[in-house]
Amino acid sequence: MSAKASRLKEALLVEIPSLRAFAISLTHNLDRADDLVQETLMKAWAAFDSFAEGSSLRAWLFTIMRNSFFSLHRKRRREVQDVDGHAAARLTSNPAQHGHLDLADFRGALAALPLDQREALVLVGASGFSYAEAAVIAGCAVGTVKSRVFRARQRLMEQLTVATPGDFGPDRATTGVDPAAMSDT
Amino acid sequence: MMTKDEVERGAALGPDLRAHIGRKLRAYYDQLAAEPVPDRFKTLLEQLERKERDEDPEPETKS
Numbered sequence: 001m002s003a004k005a006s007r008l009k010e011a012l013l014v015e016i017p018s019l020r021a022f023a024i025s026l027t028h029n030l031d032r033a034d035d036l037v038q039e040t041l042m043k044a045w046a047a048f049d050s051f052a053e054g055s056s057l058r059a060w061l062f063t064i065m066r067n068s069f070f071s072l073h074r075k076r077r078r079e080v081q082d083v084d085g086h087a088a089a090r091l092t093s094n095p096a097q098h099g100h101l102d103l104a105d106f107r108g109a110l111a112a113l114p115l116d117q118r119e120a121l122v123l124v125g126a127s128g129f130s131y132a133e134a135a136v137i138a139g140c141a142v143g144t145v146k147s148r149v150f151r152a153r154q155r156l157m158e159q160l161t162v163a164t165p166g167d168f169g170p171d172r173a174t175t176g177v178d179p180a181a182m183s184d185t
Numbered sequence: 186m187m188t189k190d191e192v193e194r195g196a197a198l199g200p201d202l203r204a205h206i207g208r209k210l211r212a213y214y215d216q217l218a219a220e221p222v223p224d225r226f227k228t229l230l231e232q233l234e235r236k237e238r239d240e241d242p243e244p245e246t247k248s
Contacts, residue, residue, distance in 0.1 A: 005234045005238060006234060008234075013226075021215075024217050025214070025217070034225070038225065041230065106210070106213055122210075122214065
């Protein structure tokens with residue numbers, strides 16, 4: 001039994017950095033992220049008999065984590081909305097300069113995303129899960145994950161190009177007057 | 186689920202920007218994952234392992 005415990009300990013240690021990254025992207029608060037990781041490790045340890053050997057340990061751990069987070073989130077709904085609001089305010093008062101997307105702006109833009117979009121984007125775009133795996137972790141349909149990822153990317157792109165929409169393509173986002181047209185008057 | 190408007194906006198904003206966003210997201214995430222693991226987690230796992238061992242010791246291990 002202790003050999004199994006050692007193996008489990010080693011397997012979980014390996015997963016901690018990516019669990020921590022996911023926790024931070026969900027909570028945007030280092031203390032709460034670490035508490036979430038702690039809770040996840042304890043739950044995983046207690047429930048390990050239910051883990052299907054050979055399936056993805058990481059996916060299983062991420063599922064435990066996001067379920068813990070969202071059940072706590074429902075209780076703390078108002079608090080989380082404030083966090084998103086502050087992050088969004090920070091973003092609009094400090095737009096990307098020269099079209100460069102530095103990580104601080106990016107972090108703010110990510111924090112301003114609705115939670116389900118942020119979760120989907122992080123699972124698929126950063127943690128390396130497939131859409132199918134992400135759907136299992138998030139407890140929704142694959143189409144829903146795809147839709148959320150799409151919207152998350154849209155929102156990020158729109159927020160991060162506030163200062164320089166012209167750099168990146170057709171001027172659908174610009175509202176300025178054409179200087180050539182003005183010269184006729 | 187995706188509106189025609191959303192698809193058009195997505196196309197208008199360009200594949201280069203989408204790729205850039207993807208890289209930034211992974212860079213941000215990798216930066217988080219590269220942080221050193223706080224001791225509290227190693228300590229926790231060692232405690233859990235020890236508890237498991239104490240409750241159900243291997244017959245061969247005699248101290």
